[in-house]
Amino acid sequence: MNTIISNPATWVLTQGRVLVWVMVLMRMTGLMASMPGLGQERVPVVMRAALAILMSVIIAPVVPLPKVLPVGIWDAVGFMTAELAAGVMMGLMVAWIMDAVAFGGQLMDTQMGFSFVQIMDPATSQSVSVSATLMMQLTMLFIFTSGLHHTMILALVESYRILPMGQGMPVKAQEVVAVTGLILVKGLQLAAPVLLTLFLVDVLQGISAKFMPQLQLIQLTFPLKIALGLVVVGFVMRELGPWLSPLFEAAPLNALRLLHP
Numbered sequence: 001m002n003t004i005i006s007n008p009a010t011w012v013l014t015q016g017r018v019l020v021w022v023m024v025l026m027r028m029t030g031l032m033a034s035m036p037g038l039g040q041e042r043v044p045v046v047m048r049a050a051l052a053i054l055m056s057v058i059i060a061p062v063v064p065l066p067k068v069l070p071v072g073i074w075d076a077v078g079f080m081t082a083e084l085a086a087g088v089m090m091g092l093m094v095a096w097i098m099d100a101v102a103f104g105g106q107l108m109d110t111q112m113g114f115s116f117v118q119i120m121d122p123a124t125s126q127s128v129s130v131s132a133t134l135m136m137q138l139t140m141l142f143i144f145t146s147g148l149h150h151t152m153i154l155a156l157v158e159s160y161r162i163l164p165m166g167q168g169m170p171v172k173a174q175e176v177v178a179v180t181g182l183i184l185v186k187g188l189q190l191a192a193p194v195l196l197t198l199f200l201v202d203v204l205q206g207i208s209a210k211f212m213p214q215l216q217l218i219q220l221t222f223p224l225k226i227a228l229g230l231v232v233v234g235f236v237m238r239e240l241g242p243w244l245s246p247l248f249e250a251a252p253l254n255a256l257r258l259l260h261p
Contacts, residue, residue, distance in 0.1 A: 105134070112233075201228060
């Protein structure tokens with residue numbers, strides 16, 4: 001036993017495995033910090049830390065050792081920063097879906113007249129619109145029921161084949177800009193039924209005001225727009241699951257493509 005402990009090879013192997021575990025912990029922490037559901041403020045910090053440590057302990061044995069070990073504190077900091085950035089970028093591939101849903105909900109509320117009604121979202125500690133909050137909660141439910149959080153963890157394991165430790169985070173500004181554009185496109189697509197319906201109401205209001213100027217059309221159409229908007233929002237939420245499914249399926253693939261050198 002004393003021979004094994006005093007053997008320098010034993011300490012080299014142990015040091016390498018501890019380093020791998022720390023690097024896996026950093027990439028897992030980045031994923032959980034940016035991915036909706038796992039890294040939100042509603043989840044206690046102790047639970048988030050315990051989950052990240054547990055998942056890192058499970059994943060670390062199947063992760064290969066880096067070809068070059070860091071020498072010195074600054075090399076280790078550089079390794080950890082790159083691993084944290086890789087995890088954050090993977091989580092953002094899911095977070096943009098939530099942002100698109102929130103953007104679409106805000107567009108709906110603006111047209112329905114609910115933009116003045118703001119509530120506090122416990123997940124982000126920010127004021128958000130009613131429809132956006134409701135659809136974001138449904139999206140969060142679909143994330144867990146679809147198993148996307150499990151798929152993203154599997155994608156994180158696969159990411160070590162695409163981006164091994166020590167290679168650094170590839171800079172892909174075009175991909176980030178494209179994701180930002182998708183937030184606007186998908187949010188507008190989600191809100192399109194409500195926007196189109198209420199636009200037709202505005203057109204009819206303008207025509208009616210031309211022929212019947214004595215009517216108080218603003219007071220008459222305001223509750224009508226709310227009622228029609230809520231009906232259309234109900235149909236939108238009914239189809240929210242099928243609309244989100246292709247985005248959920250593409251999220252792990254997009255995350256791995258973003259990490260590809």
